[in-house]
Amino acid sequence: xxxxxxxxxxxxxxxxxxxxxxxxxxxxxxQSFFWYRQYSGxxxxxxxxxxxxxxxxxxxxxxxxxxxxxxxxxxIRDSQPSDSATYLCAVNLRHxxxxxxxxxxxxxxxxxx
Amino acid sequence: NAGVTxxxxxxxxxxxxxxxxxxxQDMNHNYMYWYRQDPGMGLKLIYYSVxxxxxxxxxxxNGYNVSxxxxxxxxxxxxxxxxxxxxxxxxxxxxxxxxDYEQYFGPGTRLTVT
Numbered sequence: 001x002x003x004x005x006x007x008x009x010x011x012x013x014x015x016x017x018x019x020x021x022x023x024x025x026x027x028x029x030x031q032s033f034f035w036y037r038q039y040s041g042x043x044x045x046x047x048x049x050x051x052x053x054x055x056x057x058x059x060x061x062x063x064x065x066x067x068x069x070x071x072x073x074x075x076i077r078d079s080q081p082s083d084s085a086t087y088l089c090a091v092n093l094r095h096x097x098x099x100x101x102x103x104x105x106x107x108x109x110x111x112x113x
Numbered sequence: 114n115a116g117v118t119x120x121x122x123x124x125x126x127x128x129x130x131x132x133x134x135x136x137x138q139d140m141n142h143n144y145m146y147w148y149r150q151d152p153g154m155g156l157k158l159i160y161y162s163v164x165x166x167x168x169x170x171x172x173x174x175n176g177y178n179v180s181x182x183x184x185x186x187x188x189x190x191x192x193x194x195x196x197x198x199x200x201x202x203x204x205x206x207x208x209x210x211x212x213d214y215e216q217y218f219g220p221g222t223r224l225t226v227t
Contacts, residue, residue: 004155032212043203043218044156051212088155092214099163100146100171101214105155 001026004091006104014112019076021107023089026070032092033065033072034101039085047087048074079111114139117219119204125225126194134189134222136204144209145187146216147171147179149200156203162187163209194226 003026013019021035032051036044050056050063050072062075072091076083086108090101120135138145143164148156148171158171162181176198178190187206191198201223205216 008153032214034215043221046215046217049213049215090214090216092212098158098161098169098171099144099209099214100158100161101216102158102172103148103155105153 004104009108012110021074027093029094034090036088119219138206142206144207146205
């Protein structure tokens, strides 16, 4: 089992729809969770961070965290073609002892005009 | 602020050659990181540093070395390059206190070893 797991996709949604991206992680003691967006050929760009159970909203993006289920998700409302990218989930896995993030392999999102 | 800068952008190495990838940040961040990303894959941590003079191994450190003599710079050294080191290398930095690991990435270096 991967320590940070994401469906590779592609996830295809029509323009204006809600895109839902999911991520599970292996370490129940983890406390820091992040979503990055990566356009093809570019570097990852931080979108959201979340540390507490529940929802956190920033514009069209909502991050959701459920530590009991070891699950974090990203919702993108009113999806635009410019949202087409790979979305990376990242977690600080406490059991590794590393003061750094472990990344999932990413979910490719395609927003159809 | 330039943020995180990396040089070079592209490099082709022959097997057995060595090189240093440069990384500089101007955000006064205390933590710095090196990741590699193979095609279609996520990021794998090579090494990281929590401050000048302090470095630690990540998931895939073999074949690499790092040093951090200043807050701003975190070079990555490849010794005896191998085809398996063909990848895109990203440097990142964060101002980390407690559990805040919001990392900001440089533009990357695309390395090919033939």
